[in-house]
Amino acid sequence: MSLQSIAAITSSFLLRFAAFVFLRWIPGRHFPPIVFTSFVVYFSTWSSLAQQKSSRRSDNKHDDRKTKRAGAASSNDSVLKTLFTGLPSPRLPRTSRVTALINIVLTLFTLDFLLRGLVLYSGENLALSRVGYVSPTTASLLIREPDPAQLPLTVSYQEAVEENNPVKWIEEGIIYKLDNTTDFTASIVLKGLKPSSQYRYSLSNNHAGTFSTAPLPGTESAHELTFLTSSCMKPNFPYNPLSHPLRLPGVEQVSETISKLLFRPTFMLFLGDFIYIDVPMRFGSSISHYRSEYRRVYSSPSWTSSPENPSIDLPWLHTLDDHEIENDWSHGNTTAPYPAAAEPYIHYHVSVNPPIPPTPFAKPEDTSYFSFIHGPASFFVLDSRTYRSEPAQINSTILGSAQLQSLLTYLARPEPAEVRWKIIASSVPFTKNWHVGTTDTWGGFLNERRTVFEAMWRAERELGVRIVLLSGDRHEFATTRFPDPTLGFDTKDLEPNTAGEGLHEFSVGPLSMFYLPVRSYWQSDHEDVTVKYIPDGNVKYGLIDIRNGEEPVDTDSGTPVLVPNSVLTYSLYVDGAVIWEYRLSVPLPEKQGHLPAGSTAKHPRLPPGKVVRDERQAEGWDVPVMFVIGRLEEMIGLVRRSVVEWYYEGLEGAGRAERVD
Numbered sequence: 001m002s003l004q005s006i007a008a009i010t011s012s013f014l015l016r017f018a019a020f021v022f023l024r025w026i027p028g029r030h031f032p033p034i035v036f037t038s039f040v041v042y043f044s045t046w047s048s049l050a051q052q053k054s055s056r057r058s059d060n061k062h063d064d065r066k067t068k069r070a071g072a073a074s075s076n077d078s079v080l081k082t083l084f085t086g087l088p089s090p091r092l093p094r095t096s097r098v099t100a101l102i103n104i105v106l107t108l109f110t111l112d113f114l115l116r117g118l119v120l121y122s123g124e125n126l127a128l129s130r131v132g133y134v135s136p137t138t139a140s141l142l143i144r145e146p147d148p149a150q151l152p153l154t155v156s157y158q159e160a161v162e163e164n165n166p167v168k169w170i171e172e173g174i175i176y177k178l179d180n181t182t183d184f185t186a187s188i189v190l191k192g193l194k195p196s197s198q199y200r201y202s203l204s205n206n207h208a209g210t211f212s213t214a215p216l217p218g219t220e221s222a223h224e225l226t227f228l229t230s231s232c233m234k235p236n237f238p239y240n241p242l243s244h245p246l247r248l249p250g251v252e253q254v255s256e257t258i259s260k261l262l263f264r265p266t267f268m269l270f271l272g273d274f275i276y277i278d279v280p281m282r283f284g285s286s287i288s289h290y291r292s293e294y295r296r297v298y299s300s301p302s303w304t305s306s307p308e309n310p311s312i313d314l315p316w317l318h319t320l321d322d323h324e325i326e327n328d329w330s331h332g333n334t335t336a337p338y339p340a341a342a343e344p345y346i347h348y349h350v351s352v353n354p355p356i357p358p359t360p361f362a363k364p365e366d367t368s369y370f371s372f373i374h375g376p377a378s379f380f381v382l383d384s385r386t387y388r389s390e391p392a393q394i395n396s397t398i399l400g401s402a403q404l405q406s407l408l409t410y411l412a413r414p415e416p417a418e419v420r421w422k423i424i425a426s427s428v429p430f431t432k433n434w435h436v437g438t439t440d441t442w443g444g445f446l447n448e449r450r451t452v453f454e455a456m457w458r459a460e461r462e463l464g465v466r467i468v469l470l471s472g473d474r475h476e477f478a479t480t481r482f483p484d485p486t487l488g489f490d491t492k493d494l495e496p497n498t499a500g501e502g503l504h505e506f507s508v509g510p511l512s513m514f515y516l517p518v519r520s521y522w523q524s525d526h527e528d529v530t531v532k533y534i535p536d537g538n539v540k541y542g543l544i545d546i547r548n549g550e551e552p553v554d555t556d557s558g559t560p561v562l563v564p565n566s567v568l569t570y571s572l573y574v575d576g577a578v579i580w581e582y583r584l585s586v587p588l589p590e591k592q593g594h595l596p597a598g599s600t601a602k603h604p605r606l607p608p609g610k611v612v613r614d615e616r617q618a619e620g621w622d623v624p625v626m627f628v629i630g631r632l633e634e635m636i637g638l639v640r641r642s643v644v645e646w647y648y649e650g651l652e653g654a655g656r657a658e659r660v661d
Contacts, residue, residue, distance in 0.1 A: 004045045005087055011041040012086025012103060019106035023113060023239040026514050027280040032110055039107045042086065046100055049088045109241055114280055117235060117245035123295025129207040130298075131315040132187070132352025133372065134267070136195035136214045140352040143175065143203065144298075146184040150205040152176045157190050160198040160210060169202065183291045183344060187351035196221050209313045214266070214374050222418045223548045223566065225375040226263045228254065228314075230541035231321070231427065231472020232273040232510035235300060238538060248302040250512035250539040253576040255306035257543070258314070265543065266374060268314050269381070271472035271509075272321025272427035274349070277341070279323060285337040290324075291344040298348075318349040320368065320385050321427035321473055328440045333366075333386045342386075354379075359409050362402035369403050371410060376546050376566055377421040378465075380410050384427050384442075391444025398428075398445040404452075411455040414463055420566035420586040421546060422459065425470040429507045431480040431528045436520040441473070456503055457484040466586045466606055468568065469505035470542075475515045477540050477572055479531035479582060480505045481609065496523040496530040500608045504531070504584060506570050508542045515540075531582070531609070534616050537574035545569045551585040553607055564588045569612070581613035 015038035022031035082089045086103060088096035125146060132140035145153055153175040158167045172191075178184045193199065195216035202208045215221035235246045258264060275293040283289060303312040322329045325341040333342065354372035356364055357380070368383040387400025399407065411422065432443030442449045456467045461484070483489050483502035493500055515535055523530040534540075549567045552560040565585035572580040585607050 004049055008042055008045045008049055009085045009087050011038040011045075012099075014038040015042060015103050016086070016106060019110050022280070023106075023109055025238075025517060027113070027234065027237055027239075029279070029281045032114060032280060035107055035110045039103065042103055043100070046088055046096075049090075109239065112241060112245075113236065113239045117296055118283065121246055121296055121299055122292055123299045124292075126295050126299050127205060127207060128185075128298050129201075129203055129209060130312050130352075131209060131211045133317060133354040134211055134213055134315050135372075136216045137191065137193050139190045139193060139199065139201075139211050139213065141188050141190065141201060142185060142348065142352045143178075143188065143207075144183070144185045145175075145178055145203075145205055147205075151178065152204075153178070154204040155188055155190075155201065156203075157199055157201040159194065160200050182347050183295075185347045185351070195219070209310075211313065211315060212264070212266070217373070217416055218418060222375045223546075224263075225377055225544075225546045226261075226265045227267050227269060227374075227544055228265045228541055229269040229271065229425075229470050229472075229506075229544065230508055230511040231271040232323075232475060233297070233512040234276045234279060234510075235296065235512070237513055244301055246296055246300040246302075248297070248300045248512045250510070250541065251300065251302040251311045252305045253539050253573070254314075254511075254541060255302075255309045255311045256576060257541075257573060258309045258311075259306060261543075263545070265314065268311075268316045269379075269425060269470065270316055270318050270511075271425055271470065272319055272385075273323045273473065273509075273513075274318060276323045277325070278327055285340060287340045287343050290337075290341050294344045294348045317353055317381065318345075319381050319425065319427050320345060320383055322385060322440070325385060328437070329385055330388050330390055330440075332389070338386075354381075357406050357410060359406055360402065361405045361409075367402075369406065373416070373419060376418055377423050378410075378415050378419050379423050379425065380407060381425040382407065382427070388445075391439040394447075396445050397448055398442060399448065404448065407452065408455050411452075411459045411467075415465060420465055420588070421568060422465050422467045423470060424456075424467065427471065428473045429471040429478070429480075430469050430482070430505050431478065431507070433478065433480055433523055433528045433530060434474055434521050435524070436516075436518075453482060453503065457486065460484070460503075460606060461486075464586075466568075466584060467503055468584065469503060470544075471505060471507040472509040474507060474521075475510045475513055476521065476533070476535040477508045477537075477542075477574075477580075478505075478521050478533045479570075480507070481529045481531055482527065483529060491526070494526040494529050497532070498529065499531055499582070499611050500529065501606060502529065504582075504609060506542055506544075506582075508540050508572065510538065511541055512539060514538065532580060532611070532614070532616075534572065534574065534580060539573075539575050541573050543571040543573065543578075545571070548588070549585075551583075551587075551607060553587065565607075571613075578613065579615040581611070583610045583612050 015035050018031045018034040022028065022035065078089050078092055079095050081087065082092055082095045083099050086099050088100065126144060128144035130142050132142055155172045156169040157172060158169045161167055173188060175186055178186055190201065193213050195213050198210065198212045200208065200210050233248055233250055235248055236243050275297055277290060277293050304310045324345060325338055350368060354370045356367040356369065357371045360367040368386050369381060371380045382399065383403065384398050387403055388398045389396055428441040430442045430449060432438055434441060438444065459465065460467055481500060481502035481504050483494065515537055519535060521533050546566060546568045549565060550562040551565040551567060553563045565587050568584045570582045571578050
C-alpha cells in the first residue's frame with residue numbers, strides 16, 4: 001500500500017471519528033482542528049488516488065462465468081472498502097465520490113455547529129423580559145430593550161383573576177434610558193403585592209408574562225414548596241443539522257413537564273454553566289464576547305416553545321460555575337478573564353437574584369452568594385467559583401473567608417417554626433466520589449468541607465431541621481449521603497447503593513449537554529455513601545416537592561407508627577421521564593405525641609431516606625471494571641506517596657548525619 005493510500009485511510013478515519021465524537025458525544029475544543037486538518041490531508045491525496053489506473057492484470061485465462069463471479073466479488077469488496085475506509089477506487093468513481101461526500105458533509109456539520117449560531121445570531125436585537133426572585137410581596141423582573149424607539153418603557157402589573165372580574169393595571173414605573181453600559185438591560189422590582197397570589201405583568205413594548213408570589217410565613221400554604229433544579233446547557237447539542245442552532249431541548253422538556261404537573265413549580269434553581277464561553281472553542285475573552293453568549297441563550301426559541309407554559313415565565317435563580325468564566329476556574333475575582341465574565345453575569349442574573357445574606361461578612365457589592373426563605377425551606381446558594389483558591393493545598397478554600405463565615409452563621413441560625421429544611425446549593429458537588437476532575441469539586445477542598453459538614457451535622461442535631469445539599473456541574477446524576485460519625489453507624493449502614501441516614505446530596509445535570517460515556521463515580525470509603533448513580537441522559541433535572549404528610553417511623557418495640565412529617569420528595573427526570581424518586585422527612589416537633597406510651601423512635605427527628613421509585617436498577621458491565629480501576633488508582637497513589645515520604649525521610653536522615661559529623 002502506498003504512502004498516499006495510508007494517508008487517505010488514516011485522515012478519513014480521524015475525520016469521521018473526531019466529527020462523531022464532537023457532534024454527538026463531547027464538543028471538546030480539540031476535535032475541530034483534527035477534523036479540519038484531516039479534511040485537508042484527505043483531499044490532498046484523494047484526487048490522485050481516484051484517477052490512478054489499475055495496474056493489475058490477470059496472468060491466467062479463465063472462463064467467462066468464473067471471471068464475472070470473481071469480478072463481482074471483488075467489486076463488492078471494493079465498495080465496502082471504499083465506503084468504510086474512505087480510500088477512493090479508480091474502478092468505482094461513484095462510490096469514491098460518495099465516500100468523499102461523507103467526509104465533506106461531516107466537515108460541514110462541524111463547521112456549522114461551530115459557527116452558525118455565532119455568525120447568524122449575535123442577539124444584539126434581543127428584547128427580553130423574564131422573572132427573577134419572587135417574595136411574598138415583591139417580584140423582580142429583568143428587562144432588555146435595545147430599540148430606542150420603544151423608550152420610554154412602561155412597566156405595569158395586575159392581579160390575575162377571572163376575566164369577568166377585571167382588575168385595573170397598576171403602573172410600577174417608567175424606564176427612560178437603556179444603553180450599552182448594561183447591555184441595554186435593567187432590573188425592576190414590583191412592590192406591594194399580595195402573598196400567594198397570581199399576577200400578570202406587561203411592558204409597553206408588547207412583552208408580558210406571569211408569576212405567583214410566595215406564601216406569607218406562618219400560613220397554611222407556607223408548608224408546601226415545589227421547585228426544579230439542574231445545571232449546564234449548550235444550544236443544539238447533541239448536534240442536529242435540522243434544528244435551530246440556539247435550540248435548548250432541556251428547556252423545552254421543562255415546559256412539557258410543568259404542563260403535566262399538578263402543582264406548578266415555584267422556581268428553577270440553576271446551578272451554573274448557563275453559558276459555555278469556551279465550548280466548543282473560545283472566540284474571545286472581552287466583555288462583548290461574554291455578553292453575546294448570554295444573549296444567544298436567551299434568544300433561543302425554546303423559551304417560548306410552549307405557549308401555555310413558557311419556561312421564560314418560570315422564575316430562574318442562578319449561581320456561577322466555571323464555563324461562565326473558564327474551565328476549572330480557580331484564580332479568584334480579579335484575574336482576567338473573571339472581570340469581563342462577571343459583568344454580564346451581574347446584569348443578566350445577579351440583578352434579579354434573591355438578596356444577599358443578612359450577615360455576608362463582606363461588602364454587598366463584593367457578595368455574589370445569596371439566601372432566602374420560601375415556605376418550609378430556607379436556602380443558601382453558594383458561589384463556589386469567585387472566591388476559591390488553588391485546590392488540593394493545605395489552606396485551599398473554595399468559599400473564601402467571608403462566604404465561609406456567612407455560611408457557618410447561617411447554619412447555626414434557628415429558623416422560623418414553619419421552616420423544616422435548610423437547603424444548601426453549590427455549583428460543584430460536595431462528594432468526592434467522582435474520580436475524574438475530583439479536585440475541581442469539594443473533593444479538592446476537604447479540610448473546608450469537613451468544617452462545613454461538622455456545622456451541618458450540629459445543626460441537624462440541635463435545631464430540629466434537615467439539611468439537603470444540591471449541586472450540578474458533572475453532567476451526571478448521583479445521590480450521596482454523608483452520615484454523621486457521632487451516631488456510630490454499622491458497616492452495613494455504610495454500604496454502597498443503600499438508602500439511609502445522613503446529609504443527602506442530589507447532584508444533577510446536564511439540562512442540555514453531553515454526558516460522559518465512561519463511568520467516573522463510585523464509592524471509595526465510608527464517608528461518602530453512594531445512594532444512586534445514573535450517568536446517562538442528555539437532559540436531566542430534578543423536581544423537589546415539600547409538603548406535610550405522615551411517614552412511618554420505626555420504634556424500639558418493633559412496631560412502626562405514623563408520625564406527621566414534612567416530606568421532601570426528589571424526582572429525577574431523564575429525557576423528560578421520571579425514572580427515580582427518593583424521599584426524606586422531618587418529624588414535626590409539635591406533633592411528637594403520636595408515638596405510643598413508653599416507646600421511643602430511632603433518630604425520630606431524622607428518619608432514613610427511602611427509595612420510592614427506581615427504573616434504573618440494572619448496573620452496567622463497566623461498574624466492576626471502573627471499581628477495579630479506582631482501586632488501582634488508589635494503590636498507585638499510595639505507592640507514590642510512600643516513595644515520596646521515604647525519599648524525604650532519607651534526605652532528613654542524611655541531613656542529621658551530616659550535622660552529627
